Amino acid sequence: MFATITLFEKEKTTLMSSTIISLLSGLGGMFGWGIYDFFAGVYSKKIGPYKTFFWSQLAGLFFVLLLIFVFPITLNIPVLTIILLPIASFFYSAGYLFFMKGFEIGNISIVAATMNLWAVFTMLIAFIFMDQRLSTLQSMGVLMIISGATLASLNWSDIRNKRFQLSSGVKETVFGAFFFGAFWNLSELISEKIGWLQTTFFVKIGIILFLLIFSFLIKREIYLTKATTKTKLMVVLMGIIEAGAVAIVNFGLTTGDAILITPIASALSVVTITMAIIFLKDKITILQGIGIITAIFGIIITAF
Secondary structure, X not given: OHHHHHHHHHHHHHHHHHHHHHHHHHHHHHHHHHHHHXXXXXXXXXXXXXXXXXXXXXXXXXXXXHHHHHOOOOOOOOHHHHHHHHHHHHHHHHHHHHHHHHHHHOOHHHHHHHOOHHHHHHHHHHHHHOXXXXXXXXXXXXXXXXXXXXXXHXXXXXXXXXXXXXXXXXXXXHHHHHHHHHHHHHHHHHHHHHOHHHHHHHHHHHHHHHXXXXXXXXXXXXXXXXXXXXXXXXXXXXXXXXXXXXXHHHXXXXXXXXXXXXXXXXXXXXXHHHHHHHHOOOOOOHHHHHHHHHHHHHHHHOOO
């Protein structure tokens, strides 16, 4: 009897520990990416999305290298994982390049709300290819995210004038949401095989290599020679914050529950939009505001 109670208490403690790790990992991703995306929107308009992404990712790679001195890694990587790593790096790169292009030409609050669709793509891919299922409440949350993102992304003044038009940057952001959503399905598979830090480290290397090759092929300049010292320092800080968010979420995926981490982390738009309204005085219509709030509540509902 005593042994049974002890076993029950141990399982209960493990479950609580897993839930707490999931919550903290999700919140770490939410605040980290929310802050990163806000500054990505600001500096994409100043120095362009490509330079912003490249240099912030390079700074993030050096930050992850520092983590390796604290948490040693092994290089025993399965063949399938070796194949998946460059694909994951490409998806993450493509996702954020599309996001930052959206930030460059669009309203930060509207683009941030549309980005919520990445959680929907993550869940749809998990549903179709990984045999994961949603509860009725989670399905309602997904519908709220889609509906909210639709409301937030449309240019309602043009619709009233009988001209259907998406707000600037929305089309690019939807493409980014697809790639980003697909990346997190791959990241979950990789993290379970080789661990959170290895996944973060090798994906960062893949991103840098992809961006260098891509910049060479299209002859795109990546130097920050004309940027101010403040801009350079902020891009470095962005990279550290983003790398920390990725590492925290990857850590959560190895020990917590992805079905809880993903929707919480995807509420990053709450942070981005709040910062944009406070610091940039972003203007949104009433319907777009309703859409943003609907999408945020949808994300919260998918956590239950």
